[in-house]
Amino acid sequence: MNKVNILNIPITNTTKAQFSKKMMILLEKQKRPIQIVTANPEIIMLAKENPTYEGYLRASDHVVADGIGVVMGAKMLGTPLQERIAGYELLLEFLSLADVEKHRFYFYGGKPGVAQKAAEEAKKRFPNAKIVGVSDGYGGDGDGVQVAEKIAKLKPTHIFVALGAPKQEEWIAEHAQRFQHAIMMGVGGSFDVLSG
Numbered sequence: 701m702n703k704v705n706i707l708n709i710p711i712t713n714t715t716k717a718q719f720s721k722k723m724m725i726l727l728e729k730q731k732r733p734i735q736i737v738t739a740n741p742e743i744i745m746l747a748k749e750n751p752t753y754e755g756y757l758r759a760s761d762h763v764v765a766d767g768i769g770v771v772m773g774a775k776m777l778g779t780p781l782q783e784r785i786a787g788y789e790l791l792l793e794f795l796s797l798a799d800v801e802k803h804r805f806y807f808y809g810g811k812p813g814v815a816q817k818a819a820e821e822a823k824k825r826f827p828n829a830k831i832v833g834v835s836d837g838y839g840g841d842g843d844g845v846q847v848a849e850k851i852a853k854l855k856p857t858h859i860f861v862a863l864g865a866p867k868q869e870e871w872i873a874e875h876a877q878r879f880q881h882a883i884m885m886g887v888g889g890s891f892d893v894l895s896g
């Protein structure tokens with residue numbers, strides 16, 4: 701998958717369907733965490749103001765264009781992207797590709813009760829998606845380190861982190877090394893949407 705540079709951030713030029721399938725194949729083969737950022741214009745601007753955050757984005761495996769602003773920016777620069785890939789839609793795509801024997805999902809973030817409700821909704825819509833645990837994003841399961849320790853014990857293959865930017869990308873960058881066989885993705889307000 702080729703990448704398009706927008707304000708020093710390499711954006712993966714792909715489609716939602718192609719990207720999610722490729723990530724699932726990579727997950728089979730690879731023994732290291734796969735870090736994905738779904739970047740809207742706010743995330744890209746945040747990276748301009750905060751070099752540490754920019755470093756997290758540049759060090760992640762893939763940054764995809766979540767937001768029409770990013771897609772339009774790429775077009776204006778003469779390097780058009782194939783399509784917008786919204787975090788929420790990518791989350792649904794991964795759930796739809798779930799194999800109950802192989803995949804284990806973890807939902808981290810949102811107000812107390814929201815991840816749980818989102819997990820129940822996901823289970824209804826995608827019966828093959830095994831959700832092995834949830835944590836809220838406000839300290840119900842302790843601080844970020846304690847949550848990471850809890851999650852690591854459950855050995856998930858997909859960790860969706862809904863703490864908003866920049867917290868979710870910071871948490872992923874800080875704890876990725878604990879997860880040698882997982883897709884880790886910041887999903888912003890997706891649990892709020894999924895839980896209705």
Ligand code: UDP
Nearest residue numbers: 809810811837838862863864865888889892
């Ligand atoms: N959130 C959280 N812990 C925090 C701050 C935010 O769990 O300390 C959650 C919040 O409840 C919401 C999500 O993070 O579900 C961020 O949503 P927002 O719509 O701001 O995300 P965006 O996609 O705009 O980054």
